[in-house]
Each structure stands twice: as C-alpha cells, then as structure tokens.
Amino acid sequence: MDFAFDARTEELRGRLLAFMDEYVYPAEAAADAQRAALASPWDTPAVVEELKAEARKQGLWNLFLPDEEYGAGLTNLQYAPLAEITGRSPQLAPTALNCAAPDTGNMEVLAQFGSEEQKKQWLRPLLAGEIRSAFAMTEPDVASSDATNIETRIEREGSDYVINGRKWYISGAMNPLCQIFVVMGKTDPDGADPRRQQSMVLVPRDTPGVEVRRAMQVYGYEDHYHGGHAEVVFHDVRVPAAHLIGEEGGGFAIAQARLGPGRIHHCMRLIGMAERAIELMCRRAVSRTAFGKPLARQGVVQQWIADARVAVEQLRLLVLKTAWLMDTVGNKGAHTEIQAIKIATPRTVVDILDRAVQLHGAGGVSQDFPLAELWAAARTLRLADGPDEVHQRSLARRELKRYR
Known part of the structure; x- marks a missing residue:
C-alpha cells in the first residue's frame, strides 16, 4: 500500500486543519458557556449551529459517506486522516461536519438498505443536518454483546408492526432534534437460525408509546453534544409495516x-x-x-x-x-x-x-x-x-x- 495521502485527501486535510484552528478549538469554551445558559442542557448551543453552517459552506460536510449520491464519495483510506483530525475535538468537530455517531451509521443503513420513501423522509433531513437520530439495539436485561440475545419484540399485526421492549445507552435520544429511532428487535424469536430472528424498523420519536425514560451517564458525563445516552421503553408502539428496513430477518x-x-x-x-x-x-x-x-x-x-x-x-x-x-x-x-x-x-x-x-x-x-x-x-x-x-x-x- 502507498503511505502517501492522495491529492484530494491532502487538500481536504489542509482545509479541515484550518477549520479546526479558526473555528472549532475557539468554540469549545464558548459552547460550554452557552450550554450553561440554555433552558435545557440537551438543547444545542448556538455556536454549534454556526460551526455546522461554516463547515457546510466550506465543503467539509458528510465526509464519512462513500456513496457520492449522498456524501463526499471518499474511500475509507481517504476519510481516515480526516476523521482523525475531528477526534482532536470529539464533542464539536464530528457534529460540525455532520459526521457524528450515531447519525453516521444510521445514514449508512438508510442509504444502503432503506426504501426510496424512507430515504426521502429520513435520510435527506439527516444528510442536511436538520434532524438527529438514534440507534436502539442495546438492552439492560440481556448480554447485548451477543445480538441474538435481544428480547425486544417486533410483531406484525395487519399492516403494522407493534414494538415492545426496553433499551438503554441509546445514543442521541436525549437531543430534542432526534426525530427517528432505528430499532432492532425480534420478529421471529423461535426461528431456527438465531441470526435471522431480528429485524430493524424505523420508529418516529413522537410515536405513541415511546418513552424516553432517563439519560444514562458515562463515568458521570452525560455527553450533551452527542445527544446523551438514554434509556428508552417501547410500550405497544405501532408503526406501519413500510417502516421495516430491508426484509424481515435481515436485522x-x-x-x-x-x-x-x-x-x-x-x-x-x-x-x-x-x-x-x-x-x-x-x-x-x-x-x-x-x-x-x-x-x-x-x-x-x-x-x-x-x-x-x-x-x-x-x-x-x-x-x-x-x-x-x-x-x-x-x-x-x-x-x-x-x-x-x-x-x-x-x-x-x-x-x-x-x-x-x-x-x-x-x-x-x-x-x-x-x-x-x-x-x-x-x-x-x-x-x-x-x-x-x-x-x-x-x-x-x-x-x-x-x-x-
């Protein structure tokens, strides 16, 4: 492999390093000060939106997504040194560039597996940085490191799916801009293949039965800039069958x-x-x-x-x-x-x-x-x-x- 960065990577690195020096590092103290004055600690400080607007203006936006239709079209090798630079200010820089988890993974899922309607309704606003999202997989009552253990049920009832379960450390869920959950649960809990029992569905945050119960701390921190990590309970949550991502058993x-x-x-x-x-x-x-x-x-x-x-x-x-x-x-x-x-x-x-x-x-x-x-x-x-x-x-x- 060639250890040198190609011309496009070098050009983006130069722009991103300048952006960090001129905008991101100076904004770290300002963001903390603004957050302390907000009505809710989960609201977004104004300086973060200013950073997003400037990053977009400079073409430093959606760099993570290799699909040229939706993102910058960079390879993993091209994106690696850019992501490294954002890691120097992990609370602000990834969000400023619309390259923050869990939105990045959710956008990748929608781009690769989502229907055209799902892309129009949820992927486009995420790509524009207008909304945020959460990925709901981990559960407190089972060893979620083995995803086959997941107990949340996703049951088909007519033209709908009904979801019941309890999740925690659901990153991004505390952010008021979080409007959509990608939820993983079991549609076929008794299936012969344990890796075909799970499915993923899209659940809008305002769906009746969705309860964002509390923010989970991480060593005492609440990760406000990432929208926190929440415990979320789904009580008979009903969504249209069209909210299934991909196929049943593909989760x-x-x-x-x-x-x-x-x-x-x-x-x-x-x-x-x-x-x-x-x-x-x-x-x-x-x-x-x-x-x-x-x-x-x-x-x-x-x-x-x-x-x-x-x-x-x-x-x-x-x-x-x-x-x-x-x-x-x-x-x-x-x-x-x-x-x-x-x-x-x-x-x-x-x-x-x-x-x-x-x-x-x-x-x-x-x-x-x-x-x-x-x-x-x-x-x-x-x-x-x-x-x-x-x-x-x-x-x-x-x-x-x-x-x-």
Whole structure:
C-alpha cells in the first residue's frame, strides 16, 4: 500500500486543519458557556449551529459517506486522516461536519438498505443536518454483546408492526432534534437460525408509546453534544409495516454492515484524541517545574511521551491498513483487521490519556482540561460496538482455525 495521502485527501486535510484552528478549538469554551445558559442542557448551543453552517459552506460536510449520491464519495483510506483530525475535538468537530455517531451509521443503513420513501423522509433531513437520530439495539436485561440475545419484540399485526421492549445507552435520544429511532428487535424469536430472528424498523420519536425514560451517564458525563445516552421503553408502539428496513430477518446482517464502518470511524477519531493528549502532555511538560527542573527533563515524563508517540504511530498504520483493506477486499475481507483495531486502539488510547491526566495532576481530572472527558469517552469505546473480549474471542477462533 502507498503511505502517501492522495491529492484530494491532502487538500481536504489542509482545509479541515484550518477549520479546526479558526473555528472549532475557539468554540469549545464558548459552547460550554452557552450550554450553561440554555433552558435545557440537551438543547444545542448556538455556536454549534454556526460551526455546522461554516463547515457546510466550506465543503467539509458528510465526509464519512462513500456513496457520492449522498456524501463526499471518499474511500475509507481517504476519510481516515480526516476523521482523525475531528477526534482532536470529539464533542464539536464530528457534529460540525455532520459526521457524528450515531447519525453516521444510521445514514449508512438508510442509504444502503432503506426504501426510496424512507430515504426521502429520513435520510435527506439527516444528510442536511436538520434532524438527529438514534440507534436502539442495546438492552439492560440481556448480554447485548451477543445480538441474538435481544428480547425486544417486533410483531406484525395487519399492516403494522407493534414494538415492545426496553433499551438503554441509546445514543442521541436525549437531543430534542432526534426525530427517528432505528430499532432492532425480534420478529421471529423461535426461528431456527438465531441470526435471522431480528429485524430493524424505523420508529418516529413522537410515536405513541415511546418513552424516553432517563439519560444514562458515562463515568458521570452525560455527553450533551452527542445527544446523551438514554434509556428508552417501547410500550405497544405501532408503526406501519413500510417502516421495516430491508426484509424481515435481515436485522442482524444490517447491524453487522453498520458496525464495520462504525468501528473504524471510532478508531480513527481515537487516534486524534491521542494526538491531542500528546500535545497537551508536551505543553505541560515544558511549562511546569517540579523539584527544581521542568517536567520535560524528568525521565519518566520523557518515557511517557516517547511511548505515546510510538503507540500512536503503530495504531495509525494498523487503522490505515484496515481502511485500505475495506476499500479493496470489503468489510468481510478486513474482518480480522477491524477486530484488531477495535481491540488495540481504545485500550492504547486510554493508557495514553491516563498518562496525560497524571502529568497534569489535579488539573487532569478537572474541567479546565479536556483530558478527563476524553478518557471517559475512550474507556467507553472498549465496550461500544462490542467489548474487547468478544472481538478477542472471535479473532482467536479465526487464528486457531488455520491449525485445526
């Protein structure tokens, strides 16, 4: 593979780096200040909408979607360094570019599997950044890392589907702009093939019986910029059969198609988070003195910074290789690498962020630096889209299979 970025990627990188310096980083403090004055913490600060308008004007919009009809038409390899840059400000930059989860995955699902009517009603407004969405799969009462365990029922009654179930950590659901849920449940719970029991349906937020019960915290944070993570209960929720995505029994396959790009996008952004941590470590090290000399001259600090740089370079190469494979042999052909980056990246970035927090002392756990919130986000990604152990189990089985 060629390690150089192509001309289009370099041009977009230049524009995006300038956008981050001129607009995003200065907006971080302003967004927090505006949010504190809002009537509801889930409302969107005005500066976020200003960032979205500027990003769209500059052509930095929907960069994640490879389908040229709907997005920028970038390959995974082209998008990787751009997503990394947005990871340096994960609360603002992905949203500003309309490249924030869970909307990205939901737009990919609708673009790939949605009907023309579903695309018109929901995909178009999502692409325009006019509404937000949520993906409702995880459940509190079962081990949702195994999607075949899901208990939410989606039952056909005449020309409708009726949904009953309880979900939690449904990202985006607290945002008032969230107007549509992609809900995964079982249409055939007794089916012979456990991977054909599930289906996905579109449920408008204002449908009777949809109860957004509470916001779930993540290490004490509520992730306001992503629309929070909610517990949602569906009580006899009735939607037209036309709201089915794809076919009955296709929910598991659609989820897997959604999660491949989602996993690598998370890893791309995590590298950006690690880069920001290294920058903050270096700035702290050269500006603070302890025991008579700058922290930058302390051996242990030098070791932390060197190890962080080595680790980030390793991760970036593995992520780029995975992106290249996804582009050339497809997600299935890159399965091992997707799992490898999902195991390695959050775990390593958590360690880098932990060292950065340590170097900042009390400031590292405070609201005066972004490190504590970045750490919480990175640590959560060891669970999101499948916990480490599930990916390790699957990857090990595939390795062992060659020797049996």
